[in-house]
Amino acid sequence: MADGRITEQELIDSVADALQYVSYYHPPDFIAAMARAYETEQSEGARNAIRQILVNSRMCATGRRPICQDTGSVNVFVEVGVQARTDWTRSLQQMVDAAARRAYALEANPLRASIVADPLGQRRNTRDNTPAMLQTELVAGDRVSVTVSAKGGGSENKTKFTVLNPSDSVADWVVRTVETLGAGWCPPGMLGIGVGGSVDKAMALAKKVLNDPVDMPDLLRRGPQTAEEALRLEVYERVNALGIGAQGLGGLTTVLDVKVASFPTHAASLPVALIPNCAATRHAHFVLDGSGPVALDPPELSLWPDLGTDAPQGRRLDLDTLDDATLRTLQPGETLLLSGRMFTGRDAAHRRMVAALERGEALPVDLRGRAIYYVGPVDPVGDEVIGPAGPTTSTRMDKFTRPLLAASGLKLMIGKAERGPEAIAAIREHGAAYLIAVGGAAYLVSKAIKSARPVAYQDLGMEAIYEIEVRDMPVVVAVDTRGASVHESGPRQWRRTA
Ligand SMILES: O=C(O)C[C@H](O)C(=O)O
Numbered sequence: 001m002a003d004g005r006i007t008e009q010e011l012i013d014s015v016a017d018a019l020q021y022v023s024y025y026h027p028p029d030f031i032a033a034m035a036r037a038y039e040t041e042q043s044e045g046a047r048n049a050i051r052q053i054l055v056n057s058r059m060c061a062t063g064r065r066p067i068c069q070d071t072g073s074v075n076v077f078v079e080v081g082v083q084a085r086t087d088w089t090r091s092l093q094q095m096v097d098a099a100a101r102r103a104y105a106l107e108a109n110p111l112r113a114s115i116v117a118d119p120l121g122q123r124r125n126t127r128d129n130t131p132a133m134l135q136t137e138l139v140a141g142d143r144v145s146v147t148v149s150a151k152g153g154g155s156e157n158k159t160k161f162t163v164l165n166p167s168d169s170v171a172d173w174v175v176r177t178v179e180t181l182g183a184g185w186c187p188p189g190m191l192g193i194g195v196g197g198s199v200d201k202a203m204a205l206a207k208k209v210l211n212d213p214v215d216m217p218d219l220l221r222r223g224p225q226t227a228e229e230a231l232r233l234e235v236y237e238r239v240n241a242l243g244i245g246a247q248g249l250g251g252l253t254t255v256l257d258v259k260v261a262s263f264p265t266h267a268a269s270l271p272v273a274l275i276p277n278c279a280a281t282r283h284a285h286f287v288l289d290g291s292g293p294v295a296l297d298p299p300e301l302s303l304w305p306d307l308g309t310d311a312p313q314g315r316r317l318d319l320d321t322l323d324d325a326t327l328r329t330l331q332p333g334e335t336l337l338l339s340g341r342m343f344t345g346r347d348a349a350h351r352r353m354v355a356a357l358e359r360g361e362a363l364p365v366d367l368r369g370r371a372i373y374y375v376g377p378v379d380p381v382g383d384e385v386i387g388p389a390g391p392t393t394s395t396r397m398d399k400f401t402r403p404l405l406a407a408s409g410l411k412l413m414i415g416k417a418e419r420g421p422e423a424i425a426a427i428r429e430h431g432a433a434y435l436i437a438v439g440g441a442a443y444l445v446s447k448a449i450k451s452a453r454p455v456a457y458q459d460l461g462m463e464a465i466y467e468i469e470v471r472d473m474p475v476v477v478a479v480d481t482r483g484a485s486v487h488e489s490g491p492r493q494w495r496r497t498a
Pocket residue numbers: 069070114152153154155184375376390391392393439
């Protein structure tokens with residue numbers, strides 16, 4: 001529309017383009033921070049993981065395919081100027097959902113639909129990743145300012161909230177809490193902290209501030225000038241001193257930056273919200289002024305460090321001839337290159353399999369002596385056999401692990417992050433092992449998958465069981481047959497005093 005009005009189409013086109021953009025481009029400041037973490041990391045396991053994250057990031061930028069198989073829930077922050085002239089007749093929610101629907105179904109780069117309706121009941125996938133999560137504000141001015149982010153479920157799941165006494169230390173609570181989060185939020189990443197306001201306000205602040213650019217190097221150089229900056233710095237240094245490291249393997253960098261937003265609050269209260277963001281932190285910002293939809297500029301490829309194309313090194317493990325004696329030789333922290341056939345299966349498939357076992361029914365696939373990969377891949381395009389296919393958080397499968405190991409003869413599980421005590425005990429009792437792939441390196445991982453065919457529960461969409469064949473898929477032994485866990489030994493080794 002030439003009369004300077006901000007149109008529905010302009011908003012929808014711009015949001016849809018931004019959703020595609022963030023699916024394959026990390027923000028430049030985030031790439032630079034990850035590259036710095038790679039340079040300084042001294043833990044070999046963590047450094048290898050960061051390398052995979054950076055190689056994956058560059059591959060996604062050139063291939064225009066998603067950084068992570070979890071292409072996120074759509075989080076959109078819209079500030080509408082009270083003097084903005086628009087032609088809008090639909091609600092913002094309807095317009096943003098129309099954009100999400102279009103972006104997630106784009107033929108050249110379809111994104112994964114992860115949203116389920118009826119969360120207390122059927123948990124039916126809505127198939128188009130709607131509805132979006134919308135934060136709206138009416139502000140002064142005549143423009144519409146939009147921030148689009150795709151937020152992964154693993155990091156969102158680690159959100160925490162508390163109301164402290166006004167005299168309590170926010171930094172102490174945050175550091176203590178991050179120590180309990182494990183690695184399911186895919187570090188290295190960001191922490192968003194909202195302090196003050198009301199309980200809901202604190203949460204909204206934490207979510208929004210995660211979209212601010214990474215500027216920790218500046219803050220480290222010039223020192224803090226406000227209480228918020230002092231908190232950022234203290235949390236950054238103390239959390240990194242915990243030694244959690246990339247993927248929880250133990251290392252120097254757990255957070256690339258810490259963002260803090262605050263708001264006046266009740267004299268009796270100190271609400272604090274903590275929201276982590278993962279190695280696939282994805283967001284973009286633009287302003288609509290009535291001059292047409294916004295097309296975001298692609299980042300320069302020179303932003304990514306040149307990490308070469310060396311094939312990963314490690315011991316080769318044949319998945320088609322797994323035997324107990326070989327499994328017993330696996331060492332926590334050791335890199336393996338997997339080849340052969342395995343099955344995929346994550347939350348919904350596990351729930352169904354264990355329900356089938358409880359009813360005395362057979363499993364739909366024969367897991368004897370086999371490996372299962374906890375993954376919900378993106379659909380393939382062109383000549384791909386599968387879309388980006390990184391691991392999902394294994395902890396959610398813990399409660400199904402004992403019955404599955406006992407009934408099926410399963411020998412290997414592949415996912416990301418630590419296992420809980422119950423799962424580790426079951427792994428030890430059954431002489432099984434648990435391996436991790438790098439969360440946030442989904443496109444890279446998918447290149448090791450040479451064939452994929454759905455074999456059960458196809459109605460579950462991305463949660464269906466596939467039989468896949470891999471060649472030289474890099475993984476790290478996280479829990480060995482004796483129950484020793486790299487997620488305990490790694491951070492213990494790299495912990496230091498802040
Ligand atoms: O849903 C996924 O694929 C991964 C999820 O974001 C997770 O980190 O557990």
